[in-house]
Amino acid sequence: RFSELLSKEERESILQKRVPKSKILTLPELRANPFQDRICWVFSTSEDGDGSMSFEDFLDMLSVFSDSATSEIKSHYAFRIFDFDDDGTLDRKDLEKLVNCLTGEGDETRLSESEMDQLIQNILEESDIDKDGTINLSEFQHVISRSPDFASSFKIVL
């Protein structure tokens, strides 16, 4: 339904058409989101990795962000969104990027080097159960399972 809004005139062939990333990001729901690039990347099945979305990808995205998705699916995709280098674990660099996304890029909001170090240290200490220096999916899901607010905040309502 919504895809019709973004793709311009070629609505007849909506199932085949891919909507470029820039168009997707004009959606009001995604426009302000600091993770918009990651969201596009994760849900896109595009061959060239340009983050463009087909209608099905779009539906996938909405179904994950909908109310009815289980928290397992939600956490799985959240993990992939946060996994900036796509290597299957959240390591220090991923966490750093994540924190930067959360605090914004402005100079006054950005964390200093030492603060960042300590923060990441804290995170790893708490959630890295098997102490291998990274957070993997199951550890991530474990953390998520302990915070009930997650399911309600990881949601996009059209």
Next chain:
Amino acid sequence: MTYHYNEAFENPDYHYSETLEIDRSRERNSSFHQNLPESSLDDDSLYDSYEGRSGRGQRNQDYPMAIPMASMQPGFRYSHSASRSTGPNTNPYGNPHTNPSFEYEPELAYTSPSTFHAVDGPYVRRSSDVSDGGSFSQRYNRRQADLVYRMPSSLLRLDSNAETYNKDKYKQEEKLIKNLASMSSRERVKAIQKTPKTMKEKRDIRNKVLMEKTKTFVSSSTRINCCTQCLYKTALFYRRFKNGLSEYLHLLQLWQKTLKVIRGKFGTSVLSYFVFLKWLLTFNIFSFLVNFSFITIPQLIASGPNNLSFNGLELLTGAGYFKKTVLYYGFYTNSTITKTENNSSYNMQLAYIFTIGIYFIICFFSLVYSMAKSFCKNFINLQTYSGSAAKLLCIWDFNITNEKAVKLKQSNLSTQIKESLSEVTLEVLNLSLTQRIARIAIHLVVWVASLGIAAACCAGVYFLSRNELQLLEGNKSELENEAATLVLPIVVSLLNLLIPFCFALFGLIEKFQYPRHQLYATIIRNVCLKISIIGILCYYWLNDVATSEKECWESLVGQDIYRLIVIDFIFCLLGSFFGEFVRRIIGTKCCKKLGVPEFDIARNVLDLIYTQTLAWIGIFFAPLMPAMQIISFFIIFYVKKVSLMRNCQPPRKVWRASQMTTLFIFLLFFPSFTGVLSVMAVTIWRLTPSKQCGPFQGLTSVIHAVSGWIHVLDSYSSSKWVVWIYRNLIGSVHFFFILTVIVLIITYLYWQIIEGRKIMVRLLHEQIINEGKDKMFLLNKLRALQTSKLDPPKGEQQERSSSSYQPSRQDALQMTASLERPFGRNGRDFYAESSSAGIPEKTGLSPADEEGHQPGISETLALALRARQQAEWEMEDDDEEDFRP
């Protein structure tokens, strides 16, 4: 394989490297395991290698369409390649239900040697991709294909690896499909929905499963008869109908749009206030419907005209004109309403008492239900909750869509993070003894002060109300009397408005270590205040008004409650207009330091709870109280919304929305609803209803209406069972005694079970940590072996030892899986994770190794991995056996 190996023989590196053996043996191994005919394997690999060269990427799109057919046919090759094109999408964590014996390691074992030799990027990524699953695979596949094209020497190994990999994939997928096929259709849909894959893949899997199903179905019964087809059609129709209906119902939901806007601008925390408001509103609508239909309508039919005059003040005081309307208890008759045509009669007394009783019972159960549900959801693991990691990883509110809000949120987050970091450093500083004592003293003083204030308020309210009662007896003009009655509610509302600010000031004096504690302390103090005020009012009503020999004291109480609610409503409006509006003007114009006011969720929700408590008490004395409540909530909703949009900014602190909602539901239940129930009980069982008005006039207590009715029923033989139930169950002490004992025993049992579970969780947690250490240890050993060129057998031994304890580990895992999901998963994933974590490190090392080392090292690795893999297979088989019965 012949084709490949010929090529391999031409390739000198490969020929001399010992991995060939290993590869071969592994190949054999796997083929044996899968019981595949050698020939099909050959064909397969041939096919695959061709495909590999001609670019697998493009193929991806085309094949999935053909899958259903392929999986039907015995020609297994085609579907095999198709299963590759869907790639490594079968996900290890998909869900333990559908696929309990899902293991990943075998193919990881294959991939890792190859990373060792031809240091090929895609494989590293690919092996990590395993933990990813999903649509990535397609991209990786493509990349891999490119690489294969460029590096002919590594082609073979890649291919053979890819092949075994895919075989495993296929095997797993087949297993998954079989599992799915054996489920009922609803379970299947759920299971498929749960797997985190793209839609296309899901559709493929579903199609395959359906094919599998029909295959088995056809073999058992050759044709589908007409009846099942009919059933199927109706089911389909029903489903469509339901879907369509739900869409329309969605449109009907109240305030959908508004809530979305609020969510977008202020996030989930502020939204929770509005959701709570909406929830209370539905409660009131329900009670209004019940009361209106069962009490008011019959009374309206029977009542005569109202001849009192109406002036504006009555809207505020609720007296005068309203005295003789259906709003109050006093207006209802005690007679049975009879229609002339037929003899059906309507006993007002019974209707009144049963309607209200049943309404309270329903309220009770729905409150208990929603409370239990949210407890269960939100307080699962409270003691380990306060982690900054959890906070950070799931703090982002994806609902926020407004750009300014995003900016604000980001800066808030960063200050929060900084604060928490500095807090951590502060905590390290140990407070000296005197400081600690001083702090405790401050807390004590503040608590005493706040409780004292609450008590003083109560005393003031009590004396004021008694005064008022006497004032009413004095002879003054009607209008003055009515105006005088307004003093009490205004004072109460003022107290309710001002004292919380006082408490907030206290919060500034005492410095809590955690902001959370301060929040809880403030909430507890406010609740104390409000509940004690309501309590003292109830005492006044039940003790003074009820015994004051007034005409229709129930109506007087109803009027009091009406006034309280109305005045509180007005104060709420004024508060949000002037409080927040003026505050914003001051904050933005005069002193910038204050800034825009925040929306205080706790205070607002407590106000709601307060009015709801009043409304519940009022239901007995004024059956149409819910209607007022509905109107006031409606208006409050819009006013709050406008004031929020105009004046406020989202709260700066973290607000654990779901946890606080649980707390508020609990508060609504515990002091307020149980208090209301006890007040009701006193009124119904103990107090004498007024003599001249109301449905219960002339009785010594309200409950006598019921016992009288039972007495009447006793004479009819057909309704003896009602009498029996009343006498032996409701009226008997023994029954309640036994019931209480049973409930206590059950509670105790559950308590013990919980304790046991807690111990179990702790043990399992320790075990996981041990496993992690184990893994690190093994990896270190392996790396040490790599560098020091030790003999291969030792490595094997070591790995054997690691594999020998796997069965025991497996037991533990199963226990975990049955006990607690996240842990169980953790255990299960250890393997995938250990290899995926290990491989990058190994590749990091391997280029540094000289050529000569490689065979030996690779052998140890291969042996180690094989040992592990065998253990995996054992496990897998065990798993299957376990899950078969």
